[in-house]
Amino acid sequence: MEIDVKFFASLREYMGRTSDKVTLEGEATVSDVWSELSSEPMPGNILVAVNKEYTDLGQALKNGDEVAFFPPVTGG
Amino acid sequence: MKVVVQHEALDPYRAIKHHEDTVLESGKHGGVVSFVGTMRDFNHGENVTAMNLDYYPGMTEMHIEAVCQEAMDGWDVMDVLVVHRVGDMYPSDPIVLVAVWSAHRASAFDACRYVINYLKERAPFWKCEVTTEGKKTWVEHNSKDPGVAESREKLV
Structure with a gap:
């Protein structure tokens, strides 16, 4: 499968x-x-989203999914 | 409900007036409670001269809208407007506006606090500050409002 x-x-x-x-x-x-x-382990504070919804490392993926990795959010 | 993420400068009081004039039905609301977040020129003891705000187009709007919907469902409010800046900004620039209209003030105060607190917790934005020495630093976490838990308890 292809993942963005x-x-x-x-x-x-x-x-x-x-x-x-x-x-x-x-x-x-x-x-x-x-x-x-x-090859490095993912830094501990990193958050994960699949198709723009928060999730975790265990989420199963399907072809065409968009996976985002980012640090804690600091808006507002 | 309206959510805007914009690069352009934000005039929060003009935005409130515009929304009120164009969207709200005249004479029906008893008040509007607003929170305007502005950029500080200091953080953790360092002087800050500029800031860049990064975001995740699509996901950011989606999560602000979800928080606004929770506030609309949780309190007796008529409308919610959120405008959030992204890109380059400077001290005293408005960063975010949350405005909540309702018939009575209590629900507007509570809903406004809920929206800003959960926007800060969930909407994907990232602040990168520039100090007087020209050093760029990603802000690692937001300060917590001690009322967050209380606000959540009231809703659920």
Whole structure:
């Protein structure tokens, strides 16, 4: 399956890019996407969204999903 | 309910007036409670000269709308307007406006506090501050309003 990936704020700088595409075989979760992107473990404070809804690393994915990784939010 | 995320400068009092004149039915509301968040020139003891606010187009609006809907469902209010700046801004610039119209003041005060608190907690925005020395720093977390839990308890 093809997954669109987005990074925001300090994580975008850490990863050195704003977006990426990942191709995964068979069943996969958000955790598998991170493993494809980086050999480092995901920083502990990072939040995850799939198709713009907050979720966690265990969420199962389907083809075409948009996965976003970002630090804690600081709006308002 | 109206939610706007904009790069343009925000004039919160003009936005309230415009919304009231164009959307609200004249004579029906008893008041409007507003919260206007502005940019400080200090944070954690450092002087801040500028700020860039990053966001996640689509997700940000979606989550602000969800918080506004919760407030509309939870209190007897007539309308909610939220306008949030993104991009480059400077000290004293308005960053966010939350305005809540209702027939009676208590529900408007409570709903307004709920919206700003949960917007800060859930809407994906990220502040990057620039200090007088030119150092860029991502703000790691927002300060908490001690009324957050109380506000939530009242709703659920």
